Amino acid sequence: MSNINNTKTDLIALLPRLQRYAGNLCRSSGDADDLVQMTCVRVLEKHEQFSPGTNFDRWAFTIMSSVQNNHLRAQKKHQHQDISEAMLYTQDDNESNTYHAQVMTLVKNLAITQRQAISLVYIEGFSYRETAEILDVPIGTIMSRIARGRAKLSQQLLSNDPSAVQGGQ
């Protein structure tokens, strides 16, 4: 059983990564903040279920994934929201026109499942298997999502600005 003070310490240390991941999943900073806050509440609420000695980061990301999945299910039930949300969605203005910013913008436009897999593996540094466990899907599905996502990114980069690709190598 985990001590609540240890959980708080671990959670605060992990907070920047949870914020970064949420920022990559959500289309607005408000949504990302809400996702992080609710994940934190869930982690605190469930702290007794965490086994000390196991990977706290992976456990917390799994909880965030569960919250996110609930969100996706709700979205499917309320597709009429999408048009309005799209109307209100605006891209960040402060992104510079660099290769890296270009890639991150394209990442945000990937399908959510590809965005989850790519963010967890390449930004958060989880292994393929850990990512599969966090997202509760087979590892083959993770590899497939990565393949589809990276292929799409590559195609979009080439079609947008071939010279930018060279600059990023």
Next chain:
Amino acid sequence: VIENHDKESLLIKYVDDHATEAEREQAEGLIRSDRTAADFVQQLEQTRHSFVQALPPANDNTVDMINKWQPEAASSQQKGFGLKAICATLVAGFFAGHLLTAVTDLGANLYKSSADNQTGQQVTDATTPEWVRLVADYHLLYVKETIADAQVPVELAKSDVSGWLARNTNIPELTDQGMQFKRAQQLSVDDDVLIQLAYLPENNKPVAICIRKTTLNKNTDISYSNHGEMDYALWQDGQHAVVIVGQLNQPELELIAEKVRSTLFDA
């Protein structure tokens, strides 16, 4: 013969430097012999070093919330409100984003609050209706930044809220009281709805108007009380119970409540 998914996995691991020696040899053989595989590897290489992303600083409000979280709050989960309700409501906020979205089950116990408790007739904290306590507990988590970036068009919110409540509902104009409408959310209590309209005062924490359809159908006077740090005004308007929660002094709350009562629903 390597199946497609296996081929993809092998080549991704190869490009990401996670392949074993045997897998490396297998991948290199595949690249030499299979044009599709070679093209795929080229695509992967183009995005290989693109994902470095700096960590943001920890959000102070979230850190504060974590530090203040008390495990004793978990005991109130057994009653169907408290932390569980807070958590559920946060789901609601997340779902809603800048807009309105039907959300999650706040718990059967909440739904089962008695009809007598759904009106504004009982005003001491000990008899604060369960759903009002839920709203107040949840609202404690709201800080200015929670809704500062939201800006839902009033007409859009009015249309959606009216639809969900099946009653012509207005978004009260409270700029004279120093408050700007920010967004609306729909919570779900089993199949029942609880609407929240969030406002941001100029110099105070957010204020929320929450509306819930009840089994009653009558009008009551406005009752004023508090639950913990939250002040509230509560009344019944036909089939709907309305509560305003926030950290407001009595004169402010009275002004706001009177304005909301007179403009929320069409006559």
